[in-house]
Amino acid sequence: MEDQVTRLVDKVWEKFQQLPADRRLLIAIAGVPGSGKTTLSRIVAAALNARHATLHPEVPEPVPPAVFVPMDGYHLTRAQLSAMPDPALAHARRGAEFTFDGRAFLALVKSLRAVPPPPLPPTPTPVYAPSFDHALKDPKPDDIAILPTHRIVVFEGNYVCLDKEPWREAAQLMDERWFVEVDFETARRRLVKRHVEAGIAKDEEEAGKRADENDLVNGAQIVKERVDVDEVITSKEDGSWVHK
Template sequence: METENSQSNDTPVRRTLRPEAALSLLTAHILEMEAGSRERLAIGIAGGPGSGKSTLASELMTMLDAVRPRSAALVPMDGFHMRHAKLEKLGLVDFKGAPHTFEGAEFAGFLHHIKHAKIAVSGPGYSRKIEDVVENAYTVRPDVRVLIVEGNYLLLSEGAWAGVKPQLDFSVFIDVPRETVRARLLKRHAEEGLFSEERNKAHIERTDLPNYDLVAQSQDRADLIITIDSAH
């Protein structure tokens, strides 16, 4: 696959693919990158809420490990949500999930640390079951060669988020239609059962979809934009 490296300002490559084809393409490309690098790689999988990036990132890690066992690790941006108690204190609960409700500087610093670490490093995750951060959710072993970094705001150029993109050796933006995202988010929130349908709808319109729109504006900073073929 012909792409520019993550530091290029050139127009990104654009592809329209079914999910399984996207997974196959990325797996092959990352394995090629890893074979030619002596350093630990950070691969960014970005996209708006409900775009399917978390699922793709997890499947990608599984595929890489199937070829080269214990070679990949998942690093989720969501582990750097502000704690719910902090959001309550700041009066930001209604906007949970927006860029300013994350510890963006901490995430950028953690990514730099974990990319260059020679020892095992544990990182935080996020649980939708409790709607809060979980410490030590995963551990990146010293022999890991590829970090699959996943999150909404990897490509933003504002504030602390600007420190993320330069650390990515390759970045992918997952593009999914807005109405598809709305439907997925409604289903996701309903399945968790933590809040009423009215609250879920209000949160999606007030926070999730504006975040989707914001993230969509950053897609041209990716090396590769994959539009998921929703006809299949």
């Protein structure tokens, strides 16, 4: 696992060193539910920041260059799902592509990709992204601050590499697109455990039903409708990763 993470971090770090001062490095890490993409994204972002800190020992608290932005904040709210033509289906399929605000996600990516024309503002302002509040089961607006000093943005989510608009346009704006592969049996076991622990399902039977009728249905679309990617990393049952 560590060797694969190191290789990926080395690749990103080399690109970062060559990055013009007025640009950000945008990375999209996609995969089916239960693939381990969130874990990998957090590890990569943390490793990049740790490397930056190691290279600047003279600074007590060096400004971290990388920030992790999950796609979960772009879930439609429960109220928006209830306003759909078939509310019961919308709530049952929450997590499917149509239950996300893809246009808002694209707007965020465009705002981070845009280079402001000179003269540059004297005090650049942060860009804010939503997070997902699992207690409230709804997005929390403007909860993730992407600071001007955040020059590497690691996006993670089911659909960040989906070959369907508006996700396709967002994916095309990325500097790196990675896909985390996993066999569906491993993903299902992880999902069942996750759903029970998070209180999404009351027991393993209900969790398995949700995985089969929603998560893995979404997973089939994610695998089938994937844009071309730069890296494919296989997530193993023991939690390790293998580069393909």
